[in-house]
Amino acid sequence: MEALLLQVLNGLDKGGAYALIALGLTLVFGTLGVVNFTHGALFMLGAFVAVSVEKVLTISSKVRDESITFFEAYKETPYLEIWWGDTGAAIIDWSVPISIIIAIPIMLAVGIAMERGLIKYFYKREHADQILVTFGLAIVIGEIIKANFGANAIPQAAPEVVSGSVDIGAAIGLDGVVYPWWRMIYLAFSLSIIGGVFAFLHMTTFGMVVRAGMHDRETVGLLGINIEKRFTIVFGLAAVVAGLAGVMYTPILPPDYNMGMDFLVLSFLVVVVGGMGSLGGAVAAGFLLGILQSFSSMTAVKEIIPGIDQVIIYLIAVAILLFRPRGLFGKD
Amino acid sequence: MSNDSKKLTELSRRGFLKSTAAAAAVGAAPAMFVSNANAYVNAPKGKSVTLGFNVPQSGAYADEGADELRAYKLAVKHLNGEGDGGLMNTMKPMSLKGNGILGKKVEFATGDTQTKSDAARASAKRMIEKDGAVMISGGSSSGVAIAVQSLCQEAGVIFMAGLTHSNDTTGKDKRKHGFRHFFNTDMSGSALGPVLESEFGKERTAYHLTADYTWGWSQEGSIKNTTEGIGWQTAKAVRTPLGAGDFSQYITPVLNSGADVLVLNHYGKDMVNSLTQAVQFGLRDKNVNGKDFQIVVPLFSRLMAQGAGENIKGIYGTTNWNWSLKDAGSQAFVKSFGAEYGFPPSQAAHTCYVQTLLYANACELAGTFDPCGVIAALEGFKFDGMGNGPTEYRAEDHQCFKDVLVVQGNDNPSSQFDLLNVVQEVPRSQVEYSTTHLGGELGSCNNKA
Numbered sequence A: 001m002e003a004l005l006l007q008v009l010n011g012l013d014k015g016g017a018y019a020l021i022a023l024g025l026t027l028v029f030g031t032l033g034v035v036n037f038t039h040g041a042l043f044m045l046g047a048f049v050a051v052s053v054e055k056v057l058t059i060s061s062k063v064r065d066e067s068i069t070f071f072e073a074y075k076e077t078p079y080l081e082i083w084w085g086d087t088g089a090a091i092i093d094w095s096v097p098i099s100i101i102i103a104i105p106i107m108l109a110v111g112i113a114m115e116r117g118l119i120k121y122f123y124k125r126e127h128a129d130q131i132l133v134t135f136g137l138a139i140v141i142g143e144i145i146k147a148n149f150g151a152n153a154i155p156q157a158a159p160e161v162v163s164g165s166v167d168i169g170a171a172i173g174l175d176g177v178v179y180p181w182w183r184m185i186y187l188a189f190s191l192s193i194i195g196g197v198f199a200f201l202h203m204t205t206f207g208m209v210v211r212a213g214m215h216d217r218e219t220v221g222l223l224g225i226n227i228e229k230r231f232t233i234v235f236g237l238a239a240v241v242a243g244l245a246g247v248m249y250t251p252i253l254p255p256d257y258n259m260g261m262d263f264l265v266l267s268f269l270v271v272v273v274g275g276m277g278s279l280g281g282a283v284a285a286g287f288l289l290g291i292l293q294s295f296s297s298m299t300a301v302k303e304i305i306p307g308i309d310q311v312i313i314y315l316i317a318v319a320i321l322l323f324r325p326r327g328l329f330g331k332d
Numbered sequence B: 001m002s003n004d005s006k007k008l009t010e011l012s013r014r015g016f017l018k019s020t021a022a023a024a025a026v027g028a029a030p031a032m033f034v035s036n037a038n039a040y041v042n043a044p045k046g047k048s049v050t051l052g053f054n055v056p057q058s059g060a061y062a063d064e065g066a067d068e069l070r071a072y073k074l075a076v077k078h079l080n081g082e083g084d085g086g087l088m089n090t091m092k093p094m095s096l097k098g099n100g101i102l103g104k105k106v107e108f109a110t111g112d113t114q115t116k117s118d119a120a121r122a123s124a125k126r127m128i129e130k131d132g133a134v135m136i137s138g139g140s141s142s143g144v145a146i147a148v149q150s151l152c153q154e155a156g157v158i159f160m161a162g163l164t165h166s167n168d169t170t171g172k173d174k175r176k177h178g179f180r181h182f183f184n185t186d187m188s189g190s191a192l193g194p195v196l197e198s199e200f201g202k203e204r205t206a207y208h209l210t211a212d213y214t215w216g217w218s219q220e221g222s223i224k225n226t227t228e229g230i231g232w233q234t235a236k237a238v239r240t241p242l243g244a245g246d247f248s249q250y251i252t253p254v255l256n257s258g259a260d261v262l263v264l265n266h267y268g269k270d271m272v273n274s275l276t277q278a279v280q281f282g283l284r285d286k287n288v289n290g291k292d293f294q295i296v297v298p299l300f301s302r303l304m305a306q307g308a309g310e311n312i313k314g315i316y317g318t319t320n321w322n323w324s325l326k327d328a329g330s331q332a333f334v335k336s337f338g339a340e341y342g343f344p345p346s347q348a349a350h351t352c353y354v355q356t357l358l359y360a361n362a363c364e365l366a367g368t369f370d371p372c373g374v375i376a377a378l379e380g381f382k383f384d385g386m387g388n389g390p391t392e393y394r395a396e397d398h399q400c401f402k403d404v405l406v407v408q409g410n411d412n413p414s415s416q417f418d419l420l421n422v423v424q425e426v427p428r429s430q431v432e433y434s435t436t437h438l439g440g441e442l443g444s445c446n447n448k449a
Helices: A002-032 A037-055 A079-093 A096-115 A127-149 A167-172 A181-203 A207-215 A217-222 A227-247 A259-274 A281-294 A299-304 A308-325 B003-028 B033-039 B062-079 B116-128 B142-155 B186-199 B216-231 B248-255 B271-278 B302-312 B327-342 B348-364 B371-378
Strands: A060-064 A074-077 A166-167 A179-180 B049-053 B107-114 B135-138 B156-162 B178-180 B206-209 B233-242 B259-264 B294-299 B317-318 B392-395 B404-409 B421-425
Touching: A002 A037, A002 A167, A002 A181, A002 A207, A002 A227, A002 A259, A002 A281, A002 B248, A037 A079, A037 A096, A037 A127, A037 A227, A060 A079, A060 B142, A074 A079, A074 A299, A074 B049, A079 A096, A096 A227, A096 B233, A127 A259, A166 A167, A166 A181, A167 A179, A179 A181, A179 A299, A181 A207, A181 A227, A181 A281, A181 B033, A181 B216, A207 A217, A207 A227, A217 A227, A217 A259, A227 B317, A259 A281, A281 A299, A281 A308, A281 B248, A299 B233, A308 B107, B049 B116, B049 B348, B062 B107, B062 B302, B062 B327, B062 B348, B107 B116, B116 B135, B116 B142, B135 B421, B142 B156, B142 B178, B142 B216, B156 B348, B156 B371, B178 B348, B186 B216, B186 B404, B186 B421, B206 B216, B216 B233, B216 B259, B216 B294, B259 B271, B271 B294, B271 B302, B302 B404, B327 B348, B348 B371
Parallel strands: B049 B107, B049 B135, B135 B156, B156 B178, B206 B233, B206 B259, B259 B294, B294 B317
Antiparallel strands: A060 A074, A166 A179, B317 B404, B404 B421
């Protein structure tokens, strides 16, 4: 029972990340009709906003280690700690949450610049062209990050107060159901962002116009509404969602330049399984595949079907697409 | 004219005609067929010799590959008599003269392994066939090393392995043309065992998470032998896909497994991620069976340790070499590398630099680049002053035998590079095994062009 509960939590947590990325992908595909392979790179860029903020906050006074003469080695103390003591240390400790605030305008600007500067020229081109150009852009972004930050992962810590684990089992009378605070926060964060995006699309006039545009772009345009401008903003919004997912994921997975690619393929699978263009489908499929992946890696399951944990997502995708070629929530 | 003399004349005439025909045939044949008959692959003809450095320049191990390449460039510089000479000042015995190798200036070609066996073989093949490399060196993965070693055997060039830790490289997959200076998983296990016993006791239960490829299997087998040998139980050994990213689904079962030690048979990015996540799940704060829960990482790398940040502190593992060593060889290398690049070398850089010098020295000893001569010079070669104490290239398996370092993540680093404390330098005698222990056949020398 404990093991099952833990795997459900693992699946929800993993599914949250898949769903967030897939949500942005679906938004872009649904509005602009663009298959955006840069989306994983936006997730990674968000993570590196967190890395950059931490680097800025920890700009340090360097005291040279005189015992080392062959090269320069330093003991570093951040200026924030020197100037403001515990308050400075607390600011550094909270660098990941602080990064969320900073990432919003940065990712919005990146998204809009990307759409205006490159993507818009490919609206009327084949999907294959769109895939090639966005995949190429993802590689360029990755290489720029590698050139500036190196190829190794760069660890980011969650704030001290939430860096440990919570004994969930104690509350429900089970032993050994311990789960990290930050993963619980990530799950809650994912649900909030997903809820926020849905509320934005369903409860605002802007969202209503966007949904109408997704349904019938031409008619909305004929009504005198500048749908293109709104879709540009939607692209920026999708970039913000991906970026925030990346920022929040840094304490779970130390970021490197390739982390976006690791998530991209799975997220596309999530979109296809959920149904291309279906926002609800993307979210549902994200959580579904996350949970299935977690369960398939249980020893009891792997003893029956060895290696199932490595192929389960693809098997499920094949099975669903066989019976529902347009995905779980896709419209015929 | 007698019959006898007539016969002799006829034979001589026939012999003369045969010889002339043979000479004409040889003269008419393309030059490559002539050289095939007389020389070995890529025999240097001009005033220079080319070495091929095959390292990961892209992918997850690109930083480690970049450090390997820095070391190779430094080695080439020193071999050509430039710079401060580095380990050529401390290596004993040494036949190098600082005038290249056998008087030929050392040049090099580079390849990108991408840490993929097929890409690594393709780049090695290109360096052998197009660039004329007489030796290939490098790599940051055992899968890659084994694949390239096999290619070099077939191609008839020497392979001086870079960072490869699986037993198989000099065990079941060893080759006559392959040589490894780096240590292996059995040595890690043998070195770690006594330290684990003295630090954590004899009554422990270990849970293994293992990268699902040749190195992971080798590491798991070696460390299990060691821990079970000191009386520990093994709760479970679970294979994890290479590059899994999120290991939460593999870590949560550890919580209720009854294990009080987690052994992470992971390297690089997998190690950084699994260790970070294991700490987040509170494993290091747990108390199981009345004992503090412990995590062990059998193979440490300083470059990778940076990625794990605070989580590496206090954790035990092994390493082939560390820049903080105080022997003359290590100091000479750190000084030379530090002056050139402004930071200390990694263990990967060290092993690659040493391998290049060892190859060059063997050519000088043999008086030829012919792989058969070089192999004979390397087999059983004993040397010192290269940072690992007295070392021997064992003739039977082409594995270097030397002391092994047991290290621990530094709790209180004095600088950004001071991540590992050397806990113990375990002597060669404690990590050595019999020549037949790991199986495999070297095969024979291949110097046919």
